[in-house]
Amino acid sequence: MGNDKKQNDSLNEQPDQPKEEQPPSLIDKIQQLGQTNVPQLSQDSKIHCLTIVGQIEGHLQLPPQNKTTKYEHLIPQIVAIEQNPKIEGLLVILNTVGGDVEAGLAISEMLASLSKPTVSIVLGGGHSIGVPIAVSCSYSFIAETATMTIHPIRLTGLVIGVPQTFEYLDKMQDRVINFVTKHSNISEECFKDLMFAKGNLTRDIGTNVVGTDAVKYGLIDNVGGIGPALKKLEELIENNKQGNEGIVQ
Amino acid sequence: MILYTSMPHELVFPTDAAEFSKQKVVTYNGIPLLVEMDGGQDCTVVRVMSSDPTHFMDDKYTPGTKITLA
Numbered sequence: 001m002g003n004d005k006k007q008n009d010s011l012n013e014q015p016d017q018p019k020e021e022q023p024p025s026l027i028d029k030i031q032q033l034g035q036t037n038v039p040q041l042s043q044d045s046k047i048h049c050l051t052i053v054g055q056i057e058g059h060l061q062l063p064p065q066n067k068t069t070k071y072e073h074l075i076p077q078i079v080a081i082e083q084n085p086k087i088e089g090l091l092v093i094l095n096t097v098g099g100d101v102e103a104g105l106a107i108s109e110m111l112a113s114l115s116k117p118t119v120s121i122v123l124g125g126g127h128s129i130g131v132p133i134a135v136s137c138s139y140s141f142i143a144e145t146a147t148m149t150i151h152p153i154r155l156t157g158l159v160i161g162v163p164q165t166f167e168y169l170d171k172m173q174d175r176v177i178n179f180v181t182k183h184s185n186i187s188e189e190c191f192k193d194l195m196f197a198k199g200n201l202t203r204d205i206g207t208n209v210v211g212t213d214a215v216k217y218g219l220i221d222n223v224g225g226i227g228p229a230l231k232k233l234e235e236l237i238e239n240n241k242q243g244n245e246g247i248v249q
Numbered sequence: 250m251i252l253y254t255s256m257p258h259e260l261v262f263p264t265d266a267a268e269f270s271k272q273k274v275v276t277y278n279g280i281p282l283l284v285e286m287d288g289g290q291d292c293t294v295v296r297v298m299s300s301d302p303t304h305f306m307d308d309k310y311t312p313g314t315k316i317t318l319a
Binding site (some may be wrong): 026045047048061062063064073077080081090169228 | 259262264268269271272274281298300301302311
């Protein structure tokens, strides 16, 4: 019993001691008073911007000296853009040489299924798998000097061994063609003609489409840069807002 | 030596695995950044990975600036 009492006393004493010491120790711990540098949340932009530059990286990781766009980076960002109610529109800036077909199609499908207005601008180049990404947005722009190379799907370094491999490649190509014709005003015949044209790319098959020609073929909606693109995006956001309000009422 | 092959360069001469670990994506003050590790906790900003255009206006995270990861 005596021991118990002692223990109780010591237990009672222990919380008392820090209580007396707490006020000075807390003040001692404070080194600086003021606000922390939190990124300015109030200045959050209602338009977000995705830049698709360099190569579109697929399953094979490219060495760090290559400029690449990784789909594992882009796709979570697209998900975040879709979920964040503060973000009203998305601007996609393309300057890509192309890359992995499946990664490119994945990004294209994500952009196409986004419920918010999207506008793409092709600056410099939007080649090969950059074409479906450019057309996936609600409205697309191309700079006057920008180009887009349309060519059949290729495999580097691998030799087609069996007819099935060729059939698989052919099906993959159909996926690209279907996507592009579904999301732009170009007809399947016209797109295939450009894809299999001879003599445009020296000894290769395909076509290099320059700014105004891309609009002429119906692949891209308009020629323009950042100014017209942002104006169009604002317009689409306004239309989207009005549409949503209509549903609520 | 001239090597005639249809194999891609990166398949013939694979990059050292250590090269890949030099660069990584970190979230610094809520901003995703692609950084190159300089050794220890110090790193250099290579690219701003954010989709928010205001993050690109912040001169604390412009490519080339050195940051210390806490």
